[in-house]
Amino acid sequence: MPEIEILERHRVFGGELAFVRHDSAAVAGPMTFSIFVPDGEGPFPVLYWLSGLTCSANNFTEKAGAYRRASQRGLIVVAPDTSPRGAAVPDDPAADLGQGAGFYVDATQAPWKAHFQMETYVTHDLIAAVEANFPADPGRRGLSGHSMGGHGALTLALNHAHLYRSVSAFAPIACAMRSPWGIKALTAYLGADHTAWERYSAATLIAAGTVKAFDDILIDQGRADPYIASHLVPEQLEHAAATSGQTLSLRYHDGFDHSYYFVQSFIDDHIDFHADRLAQLKDHVAHVAA
């Protein structure tokens, strides 16, 4: 069983929130995540949340206001850090590279490749730690995230569709290959050859249409987001979905910006989006078993 260390525990709404540290083989060091577990027996469906640039496990946990609705819907919610941390881990003085900016890729370039294996961390080590230590149902996982983490949610769900049953995002980087943030990070982590970048572009994956594992993808985007035209470019997702026929519910919201004030305003809808789909799976599995 992957061992974990509980750093903090807090009762919140109808459940318990914990901050957890554990060793990850993928990133060759310790990682932290928060986990909300509702009261009751379980096993519960799990929503994994991937955060944006500069975030730790704390930002979503403290600011998103997710646990009221998660408690009502009986959903575990897990929010990992956005990269490995510490003196042994390479870093960059800029906010968009290195610690706090893992971009949810497996790096192939020095000095990053020894620790920046965030795709494998999220899709393997994190899931293993959660499912071995908490009442999480392995058959019912959803994935969401914000900004860089919205890019992470879309690309990891599409590349690992056997692992996740629902996916959504807030203000995602639609195409990391064309976003200044993404170009900088992918060049550093994967090198200059763009063929290695394509599997980390949400719009490219949706347009390819080889995976249609998801009946719908919910995306919320604020129209007053200062990064919408330069870094996020949500219309790329609309074009990609139209190309492949993927159903995509992209909602624009007047006046909302890129902050967690935007995220908290619509988090209940995302909790419901995932809980509805993951609950149906429970019914389906129960039906097949009977």
Next chain:
Amino acid sequence: MPEIEILERHRVFGGELAFVRHDSAAVAGPMTFSIFVPDGEGPFPVLYWLSGLTCSANNFTEKAGAYRRASQRGLIVVAPDTSPRGAAVPDDPAADLGQGAGFYVDATQAPWKAHFQMETYVTHDLIAAVEANFPADPGRRGLSGHSMGGHGALTLALNHAHLYRSVSAFAPIACAMRSPWGIKALTAYLGADHTAWERYSAATLIAAGTVKAFDDILIDQGRADPYIASHLVPEQLEHAAATSGQTLSLRYHDGFDHSYYFVQSFIDDHIDFHADRLAQLKDHVAHVAA
């Protein structure tokens, strides 16, 4: 009109949140507060929130999850900083004195008295800035807070009952005169003479019973709060209320601690408690005018 400077604006739920800086004569310098204003015409009732030790205007604003319900109920919510700040303001290296620890008193002792006039700030300068610049109804003000701010809410509402129509608290310091935090702060700010302290003890004011302006006082307290026995002592409020006949709804909650995870879990009840009372006043005023 008291001038204000808007530092940040964010749309959140059905309204707008702003961080504001303004000059306060009481504290002889700038102060900051956050304010949530729901959509619509107003004038709206206003809930003032007083935060605890070490807090700025950010803690409640980012972590309490209050704006969903405030938006639904049409309530303005104002959260000021807990003291004046800056190089010109006296401070103490401890977390429970000086900047971030104003205790909502008007200091009479050097070096504090020039700036630490938080009672006058909250009850005069803050109200004036809010009501001159936002669609706030002067007839409908509520007051709440957490820990040191719960002490502030209770003592300021009882000492200025003509200003506030509803009061509640989370995990308040029930009697600052007997709490180690309070004894340290009151000694520094008011001097060693305990007669000057009595008007800053919530339990003493409730027991005196000279003011029964409030039909009820709602107080929530976590049973897993590490400060409950040493610093907060909520049973002093129950004894005081029994002495004077003040109605007090003190609710204990198993498992909850002193953090904003506790506050967010019950903030909707406090929003409703204040909105219910302040809405009734509107009907009453309208009825009298008609």
